[in-house]
Amino acid sequence: MRMYDIIQKKRDGHELSNDEIKYVVDGYTKGEIPDYQMSAFLMAIYFMKMSSRETTYFTMAMVSSGDILNLSCIDGVKVDKHSSGGVGDKTTLIIAPLVAACGLPVAKMSGRGLGHTGGTIDKVESFPGFNVKLDIDKFIENVNKHKIALVSQTANITPADKKIYALRDVTATIDNISLIASSIMSKKIAAGADAIVLDVKVGSGAFMKSFDDAICLANEMVQIGTSLGRNTIAILSDMDQPLGVAVGNTLEVIEAINTLKGEGPKDLEDLCIELASHMIFAANMTTTVADARNLIVQKLKKGEGLLKLKELVTAQGGDASYVDNPEKFEIAKIKKEVILDNIGYVYKMDTEAIGKAAMILGAGRETKDGIIDLSVGLMVHKKTGDLIMQDEVVVTIYGNDDEKIKQAEDIIKQAYTTGNVEKYKEKLIKAIVTKAEVLRY
Ligand code: URA
Numbered sequence: 001m002r003m004y005d006i007i008q009k010k011r012d013g014h015e016l017s018n019d020e021i022k023y024v025v026d027g028y029t030k031g032e033i034p035d036y037q038m039s040a041f042l043m044a045i046y047f048m049k050m051s052s053r054e055t056t057y058f059t060m061a062m063v064s065s066g067d068i069l070n071l072s073c074i075d076g077v078k079v080d081k082h083s084s085g086g087v088g089d090k091t092t093l094i095i096a097p098l099v100a101a102c103g104l105p106v107a108k109m110s111g112r113g114l115g116h117t118g119g120t121i122d123k124v125e126s127f128p129g130f131n132v133k134l135d136i137d138k139f140i141e142n143v144n145k146h147k148i149a150l151v152s153q154t155a156n157i158t159p160a161d162k163k164i165y166a167l168r169d170v171t172a173t174i175d176n177i178s179l180i181a182s183s184i185m186s187k188k189i190a191a192g193a194d195a196i197v198l199d200v201k202v203g204s205g206a207f208m209k210s211f212d213d214a215i216c217l218a219n220e221m222v223q224i225g226t227s228l229g230r231n232t233i234a235i236l237s238d239m240d241q242p243l244g245v246a247v248g249n250t251l252e253v254i255e256a257i258n259t260l261k262g263e264g265p266k267d268l269e270d271l272c273i274e275l276a277s278h279m280i281f282a283a284n285m286t287t288t289v290a291d292a293r294n295l296i297v298q299k300l301k302k303g304e305g306l307l308k309l310k311e312l313v314t315a316q317g318g319d320a321s322y323v324d325n326p327e328k329f330e331i332a333k334i335k336k337e338v339i340l341d342n343i344g345y346v347y348k349m350d351t352e353a354i355g356k357a358a359m360i361l362g363a364g365r366e367t368k369d370g371i372i373d374l375s376v377g378l379m380v381h382k383k384t385g386d387l388i389m390q391d392e393v394v395v396t397i398y399g400n401d402d403e404k405i406k407q408a409e410d411i412i413k414q415a416y417t418t419g420n421v422e423k424y425k426e427k428l429i430k431a432i433v434t435k436a437e438v439l440r441y
Contacts, residue, residue: 007037024041029159062160067154071140077195079195081199084206087358088243088247090255091272094256097305098260101305103285104285107140107143120150127322130316133151148308148311161187177213195231197234197282205355206239211430218433219234222435234432234433235433237429237430241383247354250330251379253329260303260305270429310323330375336409337393341413342416345385347384349417350417354415358378378396379398
């Protein structure tokens with residue numbers, strides 16, 4: 001087999017065989033195929049696309065490029081949740097303790113933030129002492145004992161995806177639905193999930209800006225999961241505005257704690273209840289999604305999710321007193337209130353720009369080795385459909401550097417589009433995609 005012939009075959013729009021796909025993924029991971037040939041191959045996929053069979057096989061090849069976690073010594077169905085990335089998305093910090101409080105084992109491997117989107121591992125490090133690097137035995141022991149553990153992805157999970165993702169990032173081949181779907185699903189499958197609940201974000205702050213693209217991505221991922229024997233469901237949720245109010249690591253942790261106390265923003269609480277219910281249902285713990293929803297709401301009302309969060313933080317060496325006393329968290333010193341020149345209803349938000357403003361303050365990284373400042377971020381008080389009155393604050397910036405705060409303020413002002421006529425509120429849940437159907441809301 002020759003890489004040249006495979007590139008040419010894909011360039012000319014033909015379907016590749018399973019052996020050819022394996023040859024490319026293995027060869028590139030081992031360093032036998034150079035970056036320039038892999039770049040050409042990825043660009044050929046970008047233009048000519050992959051069939052469902054090719055995408056599934058590409059996923060399998062990436063899964064088998066590294067370790068596959070064996071979670072069989074954890075009792076119960078292991079249901080993983082994944083978000084395709086957004087601004088202010090702190091759902092894992094709320095959902096994981098809630099479902100664990102219902103008895104569902106949560107063996108969660110999460111990532112760090114990149115670009116305008118945040119990552120759970122950075123957020124959870126706001127708790128002093130929290131260890132995100134448990135070895136696999138301790139990880140499994142903690143899940144068996146506490147029903148929950150949260151660690152960063154280990155080096156050996158899907159090394160092919162790591163290498164290919166890095167190349168896609170510099171060759172303008174990130175935004176291909178088959179490549180995104182296989183990248184996400186390979187990590188979930190290698191991390192030992194029996195069932196997968198996907199939160200596919202759609203809107204100005206998401207990878208998928210249009211509803212139709214988000215449906216295609218959701219369908220592709222559900223198809224991959226199903227054909228690899230994993231019960232998979234995707235929920236399309238709004239990312240035309242930040243989720244909740246807080247954007248930035250420690251601010252988001254505080255908002256997650258408030259939500260587990262029943263005092264969080266409504267959109268955040270509603271999305272967490274929806275995703276958590278589907279996880280419980282996917283694990284066959286209830287006979288209907290409605291029963292699962294009742295169970296989750298009860299756990300939330302009784303504060304059992306909050307207790308589980310404290311148990312998680314303590315079990316991983318963190319200081320759980322911060323859960324009871326969130327004022328102990330360090331928040332950036334300089335506070336700046338943003339007021340728009342225009343008043344009226346918020347028509348539209350450039351949510352990616354809001355994420356970028358937080359990144360400029362230091363809340364996110366531009367490159368994967370960038371250093372972040374957990375204490376900085378934004379509180380977004382006005383979102384789509386809200387009325388802004390004269391001199392009302394739309395966003396509060398928390399920063400540690402005047403120059404960066406000024407840059408963030410300018411970006412935030414540009415991110416809002418206002419008008420005089422009342423604007424309808426965006427629907428939070430836009431569709432649910434299963435192997436059988438697409439339910440649009
Ligand atoms: N997230 C991933 O893990 N992979 C992609 O390709 C895009 C988003």
